[in-house]
Amino acid sequence: MKKGIFWNYLQQKKTHFMIEEEKTYPCTDIQKDNPLRIIYFNNKLSIEIAHFLTDGKGAMLFFQDLIEEYVEEKYFSKSSRNRNFGNVDIIENKGKNENEEKIEIKDKDLIKNKKMIDFPKKKGDKIKNFENKSFLENKKKILEKNEEIFGNYDEENGVKESKYVDLYEKYMRKVSKETTIKSAFHLPIKILEKGQYHITTGEISVDNLKMESKKYKTTIGKYLLAVYFKVLLDRYSGAKNPIVIGVPVDLRKIFEEKTYRNFFINITPSVDASLGAYSLSEIITYLDNYFALKITKKEFYKSIYKAMNPMRNIVIKSVPYLIKRIFFPFIFDYYGERGYTTGFSNLGIFEIDKKYEKYLKGFRFLPPPSKRCKIKMGVISDSKKVYINFGNLTADYDIERDFFVYLRKRGIRSKIVTNYF
Incomplete structure (x- = not known):
């Protein structure tokens, strides 16, 4: 660059x-x-x-x-x-x-x-x-x-x-802007010194997760997202701002495009802890409805317009980069990180030719470190296992522990691997 x-x-x-x-x-x-x-x-x-x-x-x-x-x-x-x-x-x-x-x-x-x-x-x-x-x-x-x-x-x-x-330019439409939450709840935890990033991975049987998610008539990805919400809501029940999880959505399937370049949009399911305790079933029902309404071409036209419109502004275009870079961190925080509590990225199944499978032992998909979203979660799987990965900028591992304990109480065991012990 x-x-x-x-x-x-x-x-x-x-x-x-x-x-x-x-x-x-x-x-x-x-x-x-x-x-x-x-x-x-x-x-x-x-x-x-x-x-x-x-x-x-x-x-x-x-x-x-x-x-x-x-x-x-x-x-x-x-x-x-x-x-x-x-x-x-x-x-x-x-x-x-x-x-x-x-x-x-x-x-x-x-x-x-x-x-x-x-x-x-x-x-x-x-x-x-x-x-x-x-x-x-x-x-x-x-x-x-x-x-x-x-x-x-x-x-x-x-x-x-x-x-x-x-x-993004191809599907740019002049429509109404997407409305999102400006200020989400942020984890009240002190971050580590710069350069440290703690990783926790749980390796779980695909069959076990599939069996549990079927009880709620949902997918494995949505079930894991619901459990993540549940753990956060139970731990931070007194949160004054909504708990918002940023979820990247691949637009290639939505718009039937093939590209190796960036083509995604973040959606932001959120739950207000001040309304009271939530059961897992309630959270899954909310996610089912939210995804059904949000993951459509028309809704993504609004998201693309919100993301692309500032770049087309003549005044913004004419401002030298040296001046732009001064304001970029504030703009990114205002329009992005400030509106998220954490992130949840699910890449799905890593598909590869069967003749190569025996040479592959496992996967990790680690989310990027972020000062606002101090803990993030990434999911990837193969034909036998789902790999749940937490990236953590703090020395507090309660959320990861709560997540895997919650699954274990439901008979879903995990092999845990970390880089900080």
């Missing part, structure tokens, strides 16, 4: 991706000049992607391509057949800003510190350093699949042609 006169802008990097050892807490070291990090720690590999590059779904699509090519080259190429490798444990994780992603892969004998990823180089009619036939066969398919994030590439002339379409 480069500084422009009126706005920041993205410039294509000409250097290779670098693989470096992870030496900091997750999601705390991504930079504007290096918005895609590939890092490892022991047998864990992670990628962190800045939000200005893509959202959660876009990062997951990118990682699916990356891991399939990695596993294909490592386990199925001729050069690797006689080698003995450990398993791969993939973990996905959000980065520093909202909706930045981090994905982690475990592999015991993966890489050396700061090793470059060498991409195939053309040499005559052959690809230098790549003898894997399946790689060559899949190359065309991969380029087509990634066209929307990388643009078209003319190999004969060595020209890259961008076909990127701003989908």
